[in-house]
Amino acid sequence: MATKLKIKVGDTVRVIAGASKGQEGKIQKVLVEKNKAIVEGVNLIKKHEKPSASSPQGGIKEKEAAIHISNLSLIDGNGKTTRVGYRMEDGKKVRFAKTTNDTI
Numbered sequence: 272m273a274t275k276l277k278i279k280v281g282d283t284v285r286v287i288a289g290a291s292k293g294q295e296g297k298i299q300k301v302l303v304e305k306n307k308a309i310v311e312g313v314n315l316i317k318k319h320e321k322p323s324a325s326s327p328q329g330g331i332k333e334k335e336a337a338i339h340i341s342n343l344s345l346i347d348g349n350g351k352t353t354r355v356g357y358r359m360e361d362g363k364k365v366r367f368a369k370t371t372n373d374t375i
Contacts (some may be wrong), residue, residue, distance in 0.1 A: 276301060276303060276340055277342060277345075277353070277354075277355035277357075277366065278292055278298060278301065278308060278340060278345060279301065280298050280299065280300065280301055281297060281298060282297070282345055282375075283295065283296070283297055283298075283339070283345075283346045283365065284296065284297075284298060284308075284310060284343040284344060284345055284346060284347075285343070285344050285346055285358050285360070286310070286313055286314075286338065286342055286343060287312070287342060287343065287344045287352070288341075288342040289314075289338065289342050290314070291314045291338065293363075294310075294312070294313045294315050294362060295313075295343050295346065296310040296312045296313045297310070297311045298310055298311075298312040298343075300301075303328045305337065306339060306341075307337035307339055307340065308337065308338060308340055308343060308363050309335050309336070309338075310335065310338060311333065311335065311345070313338065314332070314335055314336045314337075314338045315333045315334070315335060315336070316333070316336045317331050317333055318331070318332050318333070318334050319330070319331055319332075320332050325327070333346065344347050345368060345375075347368040347371055347375070348368075348373065349371065349372075350375060351370060353368040353369055353370040354368075354369040354370070355367070355368065355369065355375065356369050360374070
């Protein structure tokens with residue numbers, strides 16, 4: 272069973288551990304089953320591509336690899352990292368930044 276992830280597609284995050292530590296980017300895709308996310312411009316790897324109809328040149332391409340959710344921290348409106356919590360507002364469940372108590 273997959274766990275509940277507090278980071279969603281479109282959130283701006285900062286890498287807090289690993290080789291890409293300190294880099295920031297937007298989340299493009301979340302892999303819920305693996306607890307990983309693909310972040311734009313972070314954790315780049317080089318992929319050797321064979322020439323094909325879609326890319327006739329082939330060659331070495333750079334692409335983003337998945338990074339574990341535990342190595343990411345959400346950036347709030349002030350540009351600082353924060354943890355995410357949930358609370359009920361007007362009968363709806365909303366996310367909020369624990370440092371500033373603002374709704375995300």
